[in-house]
Amino acid sequence: MAATDTALAGLRQMIASGALGPGAKFPPEPELCERLGVSRSSLREAVRSLAALGVIESRHGSGTYVSALDPAEIISRFSLSVQLIPLEGVLQLLEVRRVLEAHATAAAAARQDPDLAPLLDKILEQLEATTDAAEIQRLDAEFHDAICAAGGNPTVTALTAVIRGRGGHYRIFEPGSEFDAIKQTSDRGHRAILAAIAHRDPAAAATAASAHIAQTELWLRALRPEPQPD
Amino acid sequence: MAATDTALAGLRQMIASGALGPGAKFPPEPELCERLGVSRSSLREAVRSLAALGVIESRHGSGTYVSALDPAEIISRFSLSVQLIPLEGVLQLLEVRRVLEAHATAAAAARQDPDLAPLLDKILEQLEATTDAAEIQRLDAEFHDAICAAGGNPTVTALTAVIRGRGGHYRIFEPGSEFDAIKQTSDRGHRAILAAIAHRDPAAAATAASAHIAQTELWLRALRPEPQPD
DNA sequence: TGGTGGGGAGTGGTCTGAGGACTTAGGAGG
DNA sequence: CCTCCTAAGTCCTCAGACCACTCCCCACCA
DSSP, X not given: OOHHHHHHHHHHHHHHTTSSOTXXXXXXXXXXXXXXXXXXXXXXXXXXXXXXXXXXXXXXXXXXXXXXOOHHXXXXXXXXXXXXXXXXXXXXXXXXXXHHHHHHHHHHHHHTOTTHHHHHHHHHHHHHHOOOHHHHHHHHHHHHHHHHHHHTOHHHHHHHHHHHHHHTTSOTTSSSTTHHHHHHHHHHHHHHHHHHHHTTOHXXXXXHHHXXXXXXXXXXXXXXXXXXXX | OOHHHHHHHHHHHHHHTTSSOTTOBOOOHHHHHHHHTOOHHHHHHHHHHHHHTTXXXXXXXXXXXXXXXXXXXXXXXXXXXXTTOOHHHHHHHHHHHHHHHHHHHHHHHHHTOTTHHHHHHHHHHHHHHOOOHHHHHHHHHHHHHHHHHHHTOHXXXXXXXXXXXXXXXXXXXXXSTTHHHHHHHHHHHHHHHHHHHHTTXXXXXXXXXXXXXXXXXXXXXXXXXXXXXX
């Protein structure tokens, strides 16, 4: 087995076996090198791999630690790779988001948090008042994030946020011929979601959320805009 | 900015800008070092990070390449970190699986693939005939995988497979006092799913799949078994 | 007594240089 | 035309050195 793979398997095993739980500190690099039988370079590459996956955290001058192993944090690490996926794959991911967010929106409606509807209304008022693309994206994310968070499953919230972040790179809302029609349709979709939540109607909430995101999918398929780097 | 982060951002930018598309080959390491202004160690750690996320592939003796950037492949990279997530997080992930797999099962029922029902029936016959834990796990995965694949979204298939792989580490089916009852309930759940698919009934299929996975969640919450390393 | 600042040990981050292992393409030989 | 082999190209691993950062302890001062 290759040296880096040996180190990777060894580190993974130390966590999987329960020897090191969430937040635990690894031995210093020289000791790990000796124990795993690899050079420091190879060990560090293995550590980097696990760090990229959100399993390990290296703190300069302090040590190397097992992460909290929280699924939401781990999922958020995938943002980097998701942001590089081409359009065809993004459409598949949007179907995932549509299904999950419909579920989360229904859960939010069922939970009857009295503070949620006023918060969402405040966000929508700002959203409806602006025509700035970046501002639209920020407020849209805030709206959907608040709903998902109210759904009660942080993992679902993280997953939908990662996918939404990718969709945001395709600037549907750039000023153009279709801008007004798209913006109005989007605003109406948000209001429909809020209305369903305010009426404590989970089924209507799921339908409204699903329709809203399906609309985004249709725009992406039709416009096929170029993604914006950075 | 730290050296490794500089290299990471540079590599990422080369892909995001469109300079290197899926499958494209990177320049050799020495040239990348010079262009990005970092040493080979730092460059290699950055490459390892992106490789862990499924964005880059290094082939010994050949070169470094951009991956296919296929969302299903990228999601499968997740498997390593998901397998280390503790029970509490697994339950959150199972909710994701339940929602997605209900959706995929409904889609499979709606698609009316004539080969699907016979295939599933054959798998279930084998599954119902065995009491070996590993065999149960393998056939169960095969059953659900075939359904998700028929759902038509490879990303959903990959995501559910990763989560299912984690659930499999908690051996619900180890021989014990509850074994027979659990096995029978599980078998009945599979049959209900198959019946709904055979009857081309998407709503019933979604309900059956959702109930089947919800049952797994209940077992995990109740039994709280210890995960099996390796 | 309690707070504060500095210093030193511990630890991860980066660079350099060297040699080994693997892949691939192209030419020699059949 | 096919096969085998050579050689160039490229990534993989190791070793050693030095730098940067964190944290704890202790002397110092109010």
